[in-house]
Amino acid sequence: MKKKILASLSVLALGGAIASAPAMAQNVKVAYLVAITGPIAGMAPTMVQSMKFAAEQVNAQGGIGNGGKLDPQVYDSGCNPQLATDAATKAVNVNGVIGIVGPSCSGPVIAVANSVSVPAGVLLITSSGTSPKISTLDDKDLVFRTVPSDDYQGRALARTIRARGIDKVAITYLNNDYGLGLAEAFTDEFKKQGGTVTASRAHEDKKASYRSDLAELAKGGADTLVVFAYGNSSGLTILRQAIENGFFKNFVGADGMRDEGMVKTLGPDNLKTLLVSAPAGATGTGFEKFSKDFKAAGGDPNGTFAATSYDAAFLMALAIEKAGGDKAKLPQALREVATAPGEPILPGEWAKAKKLIAEGKDIDYKGAAGDQEFDAHGDVPGDYVLYKVGGSGFAEIERMK
Amino acid sequence: MASIGLINYATFMGTMIGIYAILALGLNVQWGVTGLFNAGIAGFFAVGAYLSALLTAPPSPERIMGWELPVAVGWLGAMAGAALIAWPIGRICLRFRSDYLAIATIGVAEVIRLVLRTEEMLSGGARGITGVPRPFGGLEYSLSQFAYFALVIAVLLLVYWALERQLAAPWGRMMKAIRDNEQAAAAMGKDIAKRRLEAFVLGAAVMGLAGALYVHFMRAITPEAIDPMISTFLVWIMLILGGSGNNRGAILGAVIVWLIWSMSEFVTDQLPADIATQAKYIRVFLIGLMLQLILRFRPEGLLPEESGQRTASLPPSPR
Known part of the structure; x- marks a missing residue:
């Protein structure tokens, strides 16, 4: 009985691993860790939608690198550290993502950073972890957030x-x-x-x-x-x-x-x-652009964490483009594309950003939820x-x- | 690359399974052997986790302790602390029978959770405790994960061995006698209240140890981790599915439930993108479905309790 169950489970696991192998080599995988189940499940659909919306814009306007696509993998982090670390471990080790957007809630961010993403050297940008404790993590410059600390x-x-x-x-x-x-x-x-x-x-x-x-x-x-x-x-x-x-x-x-x-x-x-x-995000030009585009795509731009989630996903894509898909260069690249000086890039202006990056010019992303200028802790002032x-x-x- | 990734993932799962298996073993002492319906596992798990964190983490101005003691001291402290908390609770609550005891223990677990959430001086409040050291934490990612996995499995085997010995001893037979027929056991001169308290405290100490193993694995603890769904009911499902009354069943249950819980996400991800997000709920459904099927077709669990030699020919006693 025991053997049979274990055998069928490992077949199941192998099947999952093979089927999720990349279809094209130059595609770049990122993980979107969102609390789809659990106490804030009500906010999750909008967050997933706005992250995916960012990925769609990237892929519609030339994708990543030379003909590659951004391949987002959505995981459930359940607003719970056990589930979030499990999801992050799967994302990093089995599906080979090079960056994590999320997870939702502060406790899971701390657990994932401590036990998965920082030890494995993976960039993490959370759009909803607001605890001041996240600022002081020993994170080797790998933990950022697009939502201001409380x-x-x-x-x-x-x-x-x-x-x-x-x-x-x-x-x-x-x-x-x-x-x-x-x-x-x-x-x-x-x-x-x-x-x-x-x-x-x-x-x-x-x-x-x-x-x-x-x-x-x-x-x-x-x-x-x-x-x-x-x-x-x-x-x-x-x-x-x-x-x-x-x-x-x-x-x-x-x-x-x-x-x-x-x-x-x-x-x-x-x-x-x-x-x-x-x-103030709700009044800036970045938000207006995001609001118009996101509404046209059927989303609710005023949803909780919709704008910060979009920014996190878009910034991740910009950093990957800038770093040429090199995992080790991502944190540095993220700082370069997000902070002044540079040519301003508004939400959705992927083609323009891609062209400028290819020409070797510096860009400065002005996001939907604010200017997204990271400080030394990887926090945004808000x-x-x-x-x-x-x-x-x-x-x-x-x-x- | 891919194979190293799979090994890393397997190591992570193995560690979580080891921690949950220890929780299930603790519950097996209480429910499987003694028949105490403890629905407050999360409470003892939390006491162990927080106490070990406080003993070993660096000091912080916003809370007490932070003594930076060796991790082994933290683990022993976690067991002692959980046992100490369990003792008065057991004294008060064990006079209740089955379902009343379940309600009382749920209440106790909630009290512990709310105290840990609220008392900033004690537990860091809603922000929890960070900077908890992990044995072999200085190594490179894969090695560190593997070393901790090996440590957890060693602790699991030790706990399993100790509990097997304890249950094979006259003490174990006495507990089963109390579980199956309290009046008969009392008539034989057994001190029912005292013996049940012993089992309750022993099980709680094992659960505290699991909490300590968990907190050093995550290097942090926040109140979200002591969610009753993940820390209490998942453990119950593991024990019932694996076979209550049997330590190997408790471990097997932890293996199966966690594998399904974790790996089902790969399967649901193969669905079209439109429904893949909603399909994340499938794993909750799968666990529930499995429990229903087990209770319907194999209520004694996958590995049922082994009855003693002399009663081998008799059917298992009804609960």
Whole structure:
């Protein structure tokens, strides 16, 4: 029994390995690791679609190198380190990919970088891992991300709020890496700027009432509440109960609170004192181009991580082209194509980029989610805008620094 | 190149299978031999993983410990820690029978998970612990993977050997007697509560060891890793499929379930691109289907429990 099962399984495995061998030698394989199953499965279809869309554009406009194609392999990373490392091991060792786009969620990024991609010398660009811990990994310059670390937004928001004359706040944050990262960075920077944080409390998602949390937070005497949560979930309940019971007068949130459904539910008149920050990507020329093209291809450019996923996949292709398909040169090539100076390349301008690379000219990718200028850690600084509620949606007030 | 890649992949799978096999062996002591329905495997796995990480990782200003002790100390500490946590839980929960015990252990595992997620000083909170050393971690990728694989298999064999001895001893027969007929065993003068607690603590220590092996393999631990689906129910499926009550069955179950879990992705990738993405769910379905088929046609598992010599002619006792 045991032998039979093992035998049939190994046949299965061999069949899989042979059938997935490359059809053309000069094709270049990259892995797209996305949490197709698991807790963020709802975001996955858009992420996969936008990554594949980037690959389609590359292949439609001349492909990679001399007549080769970009061959994306989609794997399920499940927002779980066991599954993500398994998928990455398969991608690197069995299918021979030279770069990884993904995985989704911060924990899997750390596990994959630590135990698979960095030891094997494979370039990794994540489009959705936002934990500040990713910056400090010992990564031999092989881990990059197109989504800003939560650290940046928290600090930028703290400076902006402080500059607007608010000096005393209470903070409540969703107890996950997103909420925690924002709250820590915000608190640190706000104190450095001379502000006072009267109270800071984590909250769990999906509770029916946060009144006791709010009562505790209001004790410190601050009239501004900073909410790092999602406007379609705990953030909505907290705002509603804080307004109903008059715990706080002013409200501040980050990109998770920039939710138009929330404005509709609570009514724009009740939210006149709400300020939220969000990545500026949604206003740049890069995003406009991506938005138009992606919509025409049937995608939703405003989907969570759609723009960052597109950038990660497109940048991976640019780096492969620049490095001539040489795995060892990829990190250096990625820095060259992504950062200034150079001829600006917008999303989808593959033919132009390919021509410039062939001529040996320097290019600078201006992505859908921002300029994508990597720092020494492989992080992008992110470009943020402060919004207030206007009409039934959000209106821009100022660019944050 | 391709063959080295396949070897690397096989090594990775072998390591994961080894870790899961140890988890399944721990569960076998509790469920297979003693009949304790522990649905909180992830909790003991997590205690082992975090404790070993804290003992061996470099210090960090944002959390406690980080003592940079040798990895072997981390492993022993993981076993001791998981056993220490299991003891009071067992004292309280083991008075419950079967399904009530299952609910209580699920609750305990969730408590452990939420504490580890929330207490930043203890566990790094939602960001977890990074920089955990791996034995032979300084070697080149393939060699390092292979060396750790060999280490995990050595530990697995050691655990298997120790448990086989323990179960072949009078202790093992006594546990089976308690499982199959509690009143009879009590009438023979056995201290049921104490013996069940022993099995519970022993199984938990083995699960803690598996957690420690895991954290040094990944060099990091975050709360996502103690997801109940991956760390509890997958182990149950392995044990039931392989054959509960039989240590070799527990190992075989881990081999089969992980192979299917991991390799089915190659098969679904052969489907047209439009449905290949959706087809990733097939492996979840396959595991469920296998469990259904096994329970329907071979409820004792692929390698059923071996009954003792004297009772060899009797049919297996009903659970």
